[in-house]
Amino acid sequence: MAVSLLNRLRITIQRLDLTITNFFAKRYPPELCYALGGDLPPSPKPLSIKDIIGDGFLWGVPTNRRTIEKRLKRKFGNPYYVYKIMVPKTTLRVCNVCGDDHEVGVLCPTCYKKVITETTQMQDAIQNELGLSPVENEIVVLYAGEKDSQPPEYWEGKRIVEIDKPRPAWFSKNLLQQTTQQPATTTDVKPSDLG
Numbered sequence: 222m223a224v225s226l227l228n229r230l231r232i233t234i235q236r237l238d239l240t241i242t243n244f245f246a247k248r249y250p251p252e253l254c255y256a257l258g259g260d261l262p263p264s265p266k267p268l269s270i271k272d273i274i275g276d277g278f279l280w281g282v283p284t285n286r287r288t289i290e291k292r293l294k295r296k297f298g299n300p301y302y303v304y305k306i307m308v309p310k311t312t313l314r315v316c317n318v319c320g321d322d323h324e325v326g327v328l329c330p331t332c333y334k335k336v337i338t339e340t341t342q343m344q345d346a347i348q349n350e351l352g353l354s355p356v357e358n359e360i361v362v363l364y365a366g367e368k369d370s371q372p373p374e375y376w377e378g379k380r381i382v383e384i385d386k387p388r389p390a391w392f393s394k395n396l397l398q399q400t401t402q403q404p405a406t407t408t409d410v411k412p413s414d415l416g
């Protein structure tokens with residue numbers, strides 16, 4: 222009796238040692254729950270497919286037929302919600318100046334890049350000339366040769382920043398004036414030839 226108990230205790234300690242080793246090796250043996258319980262239960266006999274199926278087997282299949290409308294909407298989407306078909310874009314236009322494509326209602330990115338570059342140069346020139354201290358007077362940015370176009374009294378009281386290059390052709394002197402429309406040569410108010 223005592224020998225049997227000692228033998229069982231020895232086996233239990235061996236299994237406990239093995240279980241702890243496996244536990245720290247991140248392996249979780251199924252014997253963990255039997256480690257202190259004595260003999261292992263008899264290993265289960267291998268399952269065959271007949272044991273699983275038995276008299277019948279319920280597969281995970283749809284139980285209701287999906288209508289053709291729902292199938293088509295799942296496949297192609299809905300034009301008012303999520304449309305999965307690639308459709309041609311009809312809102313693209315060609316820029317009249319540079320010829321690049323852009324969307325309707327959006328500035329041409331190529332032409333706008335020129336404006337950004339010019340504005341950055343202008344800001345750098347202002348910062349180099351006047352620094353970062355607050356400026357209360359009106360700042361006039363003049364390109365090369367523009368200072369002589371006005372009498373010296375015209376520039377009095379204004380902070381002048383000069384840029385050593387000619388003004389780009391697309392950059393109007395007066396941004397409030399429309400450059401695409403020629404100024405009127407007569408003072409008649411349209412329509413003038415009704416009588």
Ligand SMILES: [Zn+2]
Pocket residue numbers: 316317318319320321329330331332333
């Ligand atoms: Zn353009």
